Amino acid sequence: MIYSCRANKTKRHSQKILQIIDHQLQFGINLTMDKSPTSPKGGFFRRLSSIRKSGAHIKRKLSMSRQPSTLDENENENKDIKETEIPPKPCSVPMIRDYIKTDELRKAYLNLLSLNLELQQERETLEDRASAVDLTNKETDLKMLFESLGNKMSDIVRSSTQPSFNKELLEQVVKIILDEEKKPGMMQGWREKWREAVRDGVRDTLKKVDLDSPKQNASWLAVHLGLLGKAVEDDLEKVKEELLNIYPPDFNVFETYVSCHHKIMEEHLKGLLEQVTESKDYHALLDFIVHHYASDVKKEQKAIEQEQDFISKIKNAYHQRLMEDFKVALENIINIERDNMWKMKKTPERTDDGFLTAEVHMDICKLIAAYARNLKEIDETLEKSIVRFCLEELHQFHIRFAEEFTRHTSFLLTSDLLDLCLWVQYHITYINTFHSLKDLMQCYKENCSAQVEQLEKDVDELTQRLRQILIDHFKNDIKPYLNGMMTKKWLKTDEDFTEVTSRIENYSGLCKSMRNPAAQVFINDVHYYVAREYVSQLMKKKYSCKKNKNEEAACKLRTQWKELKKLFNEMGSSLDWLYPLGDYLSDIIGMENKKSIKDLLNPLVSNYPDISKKQMSAVLYFRDNSQLLSLEWHHVMNQFDLIKRDTGNILPERNFFTDIK
Known part of the structure; x- marks a missing residue:
């Protein structure tokens, strides 16, 4: 109790001394013992200075005696904020606010520190309720001023990369932050606030773009x-x-x-x-x-x-967009061909070496190459993924293309001869185009082997289908005239054969516009079909030569076969093994001595071992059916059986008579 009274008394005494000092400072009262006006040390301005220093020192000592310090004396001497910098009495709240507004941040900060000390002192001497209200108001003012200063500092940091940047102001901000960190006050956590201000400044910069x-x-x-x-x-x-x-x-x-x-x-x-x-x-x-x-x-x-999830999100969205774009692009390729070529009956373009061509394969290749090139610069995994997808999507494209092509070009078959030629040209054009596509896609085989192999299979099926459509049309076109062979009319006139050769010549010219290997396959197919159908007429027993007509028939057969041989040779057929057949058959049909026919069987059966006994009998029937039951014919057929028995295995690529029904 006594200690408490003494402590209170000491506090009141200290407060009284501070008040006296403040009062003397205000009116310039000298506290020194030297009263001589003439004393070298007693001038007014010098004494006033001494008063200010002494008063401030006493005030600080008393103030420090009432506050527990977190720093020892050595640390106090090294503090950035010197005790002499803190005003002994803070200026007014409006004045501090003005300091903040006019960017005198250091003055504002030091006065706020002084105001904070003053409030601490007043809290300790709080005596009545009225004083408590005043103290609360002052604390509110102090808090608002510190907040205002903090906002100002944030604005300065925030705009420090802008053209209006003020170096001196930023230096003040940095010093205040450092001071606060060394002696925490009302602005704690300012390093983090500084980072937030930096972020806000960066955000402002990007928003202005x-x-x-x-x-x-x-x-x-x-x-x-x-x-x-x-x-x-x-x-x-x-x-x-x-x-x-x-x-x-x-x-x-x-x-x-x-x-x-x-x-x-x-x-x-x-x-x-x-x-x-x-x-x-x-x-x-x-x-x-x-x-x-x-x-x-x-x-x-x-x-x-x-962050990888963000990048992955973009990549996935990009991949999905490219897939959709590629599907649309493929559909557009079909639409362009339909609208600009088929419906308009436009003649296909030709390459410099004369082959019919379209831009389909180039459009597809350029599109995939662009995807691959662009994605490779960003992500090779993404590149390979989209290339694989594109190659796989071409499977459906081939199906769609074939469907639309057939649907929108069939009308040409019912029109005139020019439209029919255009229809054939279109087929040749796309046979060439898709073969070129297959060749161009080989560059992706190393990384997408399965997809490229499937594409090769799809292209082969599509081109084979287009080629077969041409073959079927050729067959339908030429078949009625081939059916007229080996008849009485045939023996008298070349009318039907002329129609046959005319159509072969037409297709021969068109084949020159088709690239290999498709052209070679097509030519061989045409050659094989014509040869088979021509010979098969002998097997149908439609006509039998009488009264030495066999020699005339043999001569005609030989002549026509020679002409066919010339046509197909010029077209470039590789089925040269078919060429001797006409001569063998002509020799048998035209042989004057029946007994000598046995000698002609060996080359025929040796080169065409799949000829059957029934088919051989049909050839003899055409020669002269009146002698089929004679002994000579019996010897001929026996000889045929012996040769067949001694003949080796039939080569698969040499099947000919087997296909004749």
Whole structure:
């Protein structure tokens, strides 16, 4: 109780002394013992100075005696804020507010420290309720002033990379932050607030970058990202050149700015991603992240990358968009051929070497190559994935193309001869085109072997189908005339044979527009069919030569076969094993001596071992059916059986008579 009274008494005594000092300071009263006006040490201004220093010293000592200190005396001597800098009496609240408004931050801060000390003292001497209300108001003012100062400091940091940047103001801010960290006051946690201000400043910088809408500019995103990269580069350059020397090293200024750019850029790019719908914009976004933004950041800070889930999200969206685009592009290729070629009955283009061609294969190859080239620069895995998809999607394209082609070109068959020729040209054109597509796709075989193999199979099936359609049409066109062979009319006139050769010649000219290997296969198919159908007429027993007509028939057969041989030789048929057949048959039919026929059987059966006894009998029937029951014919057939028995295995590629029904 006695100790408490003494303590209270001491406090009141100290307060009284401070009040006296403040009063004397206000009116310039001298506290020294030297009263001589003429004393060298007793001048007015010198004494006034002494009063101020002494009063301030006493006030500080008394104040310090009432507050527990967190620093020892040695630390107090090394503090950035010297005790002499803190005003012994704070200026008014409006004056402090003016200091903040006029950017005199240091004055404002020191006066706020003084005001804070004053409030601490008043809390200790609180005596009545009225004083408590005044104290609360002062505390509110103090809090609001500190908040106002903090906002001002944040604004300065926030705008420190802008052209209006004021170096002296930022230096004041840095000093205040350092002082607060060494002697925490009302502005605790300012290092984090500083980082927040840096982030806000970066956000302001990126928001100012021009951003057109897709309607305003088709290249809106690419342009914006270019400006964005330049803004980041300029911002970081300014940090290096103008801000680094203002801050102490422990602020890690450049690293902080890079980190903030990274975070804000990521936020910004996520916002942009929501507006992206086209593949070119997905590509621009990924390209910016991988090659521009990320690389720029890495130049300054060796390891900063976008979050992988964000990049994966862009890649997945890009991949999906490309798949949809490719499907649409393939459908457009069909639509263009339909509208610009088939419906318009446009004649196909020719290459410099005379082959019919379309742009279908080139359009597809260019599209896939563009995807591969663009994606390889960003992500090789994404590149391989989209190439695989494109190759797989061509499977459906071949089916769709064939369906649409047949649907929109069939009308040409019911028109005139020119339309029919155009119909044939179209088939040859796409046989060439898809074979070229298969060849061009070989470059992807190493990485997409399964897809390329499937594409080869699909192309072969499609071109075989187109080729077979041509063959079937040729067969239907020529068959009625071939059916007229080996008849009485045939023996008298060449009318039907002339129609046959005329159609072969027409197709021969068209085949010159078809590329190998399809052309070779087609020519061989035509040659084989004509030879088979011509010979098969002998097997149908439609006519039998009488009264030595066999020699006339043999001569005609030989002549026509020779003409067919010449036509197919000129076309480039590789079925040269068919050429001797006409001569063998002509020799048998025209042989004057029946007994000598046995000698002609050996070359026929040796070269065409699949000829049957029934077919041999049909040839003899055509020669002269009146002698079939004679002994000579019996010997001939026996000889035929012996030769057949001694003949070796039939080569699969030499089957001929087997196909004659």
